[in-house]
Amino acid sequence: xxxxxxxxLSYTGFLMIAGALLxxxxxxxxxxxxxxxxxxxxxxxGTPTHGVFPIRSNLxxxxxxxxxxxxxxxxxxxxxGGWILAGRILAPLTRITDATRMATNGSLSxxxxxxGRKDEFRELADAFDTMLARLEAHVAxxxxxxxxxxxxxxxxxxxxxxxxxxxxxxxxHDTGELIDRLHAVNTRAINLTEAxxxxxxxxERSFTREPVDLSLLVExxxxxxxxxxxxxxxxxxxxxxxxxxxxSQALLLQLTTNLVHNAIVHNLPEQGTVxxxxxxxxxxxxxxxxxxxxxLAPELASTLTEPFxxxxxxxxxxxxxxxxxxxxxxxxxxxxxxxxxxxxRSAGGIRITVxxxxxxxxxxx
Numbered sequence: 001x002x003x004x005x006x007x008x009l010s011y012t013g014f015l016m017i018a019g020a021l022l023x024x025x026x027x028x029x030x031x032x033x034x035x036x037x038x039x040x041x042x043x044x045x046g047t048p049t050h051g052v053f054p055i056r057s058n059l060x061x062x063x064x065x066x067x068x069x070x071x072x073x074x075x076x077x078x079x080x081g082g083w084i085l086a087g088r089i090l091a092p093l094t095r096i097t098d099a100t101r102m103a104t105n106g107s108l109s110x111x112x113x114x115x116g117r118k119d120e121f122r123e124l125a126d127a128f129d130t131m132l133a134r135l136e137a138h139v140a141x142x143x144x145x146x147x148x149x150x151x152x153x154x155x156x157x158x159x160x161x162x163x164x165x166x167x168x169x170x171x172x173h174d175t176g177e178l179i180d181r182l183h184a185v186n187t188r189a190i191n192l193t194e195a196x197x198x199x200x201x202x203x204e205r206s207f208t209r210e211p212v213d214l215s216l217l218v219e220x221x222x223x224x225x226x227x228x229x230x231x232x233x234x235x236x237x238x239x240x241x242x243x244x245x246x247x248s249q250a251l252l253l254q255l256t257t258n259l260v261h262n263a264i265v266h267n268l269p270e271q272g273t274v275x276x277x278x279x280x281x282x283x284x285x286x287x288x289x290x291x292x293x294x295x296l297a298p299e300l301a302s303t304l305t306e307p308f309x310x311x312x313x314x315x316x317x318x319x320x321x322x323x324x325x326x327x328x329x330x331x332x333x334x335x336x337x338x339x340x341x342x343x344x345r346s347a348g349g350i351r352i353t354v355x356x357x358x359x360x361x362x363x364x365x
Contacts (some may be wrong), residue, residue, distance in 0.1 A: 003093075007086035012078030019074040023067045030059060092121035096128060108136035156189040195324040198254060202331040207248035211359055214243040214252065214287050215278045221256040222276060225264060233270040234291075236260070240278030243285035244359040247336040255332045256287065258325045259352055263291035267349070284338075284355045293349035301342045301350060305330040329354070 092114055102110045111132065114125035160182060167178050222236050229236050245252075263274040275290040305326045326342075329352075333340040338356040345351055 004083070004086045004090055007089070008079060008082035011082030011085065012075065015074050015078040015082075016071065019071055023070065027063065027067075030063070092116075092125060096121070096125055099128065099132075103132060103135075108132055108139060153189065153192060156185045156192070159185045160189075192324070195328060198251075198328055202251055202328065202335045205335050207251060207335075209246045210249060212245055212247055212249050212252050214245060214256070214285060214356075215240055217249070217253045217256045218260075218276050218278060218287070220253060221260045224257065225260050228261070229264050229274070232264055232267060232272065234264050234267050234272040234274055236264075236274045236276065238276045240276075241280050243278040243280055243287070245285050245336070245356045246359050247356070251332045251335070255329050255354065258329050259287070259289040259354070262325050263289050263349075263352075267291050267293050280358065281355075283358055285358050287354040287356075288351065290345065290351045291349045292345075292347070295348045296344040296350055298344055301344045304342060304350075305340065326352075 095112055095114060099110055099112045111129045112125040113129065114122050116122060163178055163182055163185070167175075218238055218240070222238055226236065260274065260276060263276075264272075267274065272292045274292075275288075277288045279286045279288070330340050333354050333356070336356050338354055341353040341355075343351045343353070
């Protein structure tokens with residue numbers, strides 16, 4: 001039984017019950033104020049007849065057929081009117097159902113755009129349109145990410161195959177150089193695979209939350225990357241307050257390490273500086289990483305968090321990475337319900353700010 005038929009029968013049943021109650025009320029009123037019998041006095045009605053006549057029985061014979069006719073009319077009216085009203089009410093639901101079928105078949109570009117006043121169906125349609133828009137964007141991002149990942153993974157494999165073919169056709173080739181190049185290529189492939197796994201893990205939000213102090217993670221990350229900074233001639237300056245938050249210590253350490261590493265390797269050729277600061281706001285904690293470097297356009301800075309997106313000349317350096325550093329930072333930040341902001345510095349370089357929810361007093365206990 002369809003919903004439209006159920007609504008029709010419900011309307012009809014309600015109308016029949018209301019009509020029966022109304023007729024019953026009229027009948028009770030008549031029984032209350034109409035005597036059971038009446039005495040007819042000659043001349044009082046213009047007729048010579050006289051005697052006692054039963055009024056109620058005559059009234060029942062007159063009232064019953066008319067009451068049945070009214071109920072029959074209400075039955076027909078309820079069925080026809082209920083069917084029409086149910087169809088008009090359920091029309092938006094039909095559009096939503098059609099859009100759902102189209103989305104099930106893979107068409108995510110369709111939108112309901114339900115007209116009319118804002119009611120429950122309009123809110124449902126608008127929510128469904130919003131969900132379709134987000135789903136379409138997510139699917140497009142995943143397809144782009146899969147294509148980029150396939151391309152990035154294919155590159156080291158193709159290089160390895162070429163090196164092996166060279167070694168096979170040229171037995172006199174320097175074996176040590178070949179091994180070193182294969183080692184470098186395989187290391188890059190391993191790093192890319194590990195980065196993809198980390199990105200997937202952060203997207204799933206399957207980590208256990210625990211109290212974490214970002215200032216301690218900054219100390220650990222800067223201490224680990226200090227040799228790399230010295231190699232690049234970069235000075236690291238750290239400052240700030242204790243910044244307690246909740247989340248995965250391993251993921252937040254990876255976030256901090258990626259930011260500091262990114263600030264070191266994409267800096268001035270020499271005499272560069274990296275500033276790492278932590279601060280506390282009323283409801284959030286903030287990690288800020290700034291560096292010197294070449295000037296970046298705002299439109300370029302906004303794309304650096306996309307997977308496999310690199311800034312100018314980054315791919316030519318020996319620490320170009322796999323193009324997932326800031327993408328991982330963005331994913332970890334969102335997984336911790338935080339916000340990530342990239343702002344080019346007027347003097348050159350970039351300022352990256354990560355804002356996370358501060359730890360609550362209840363959690364701190």
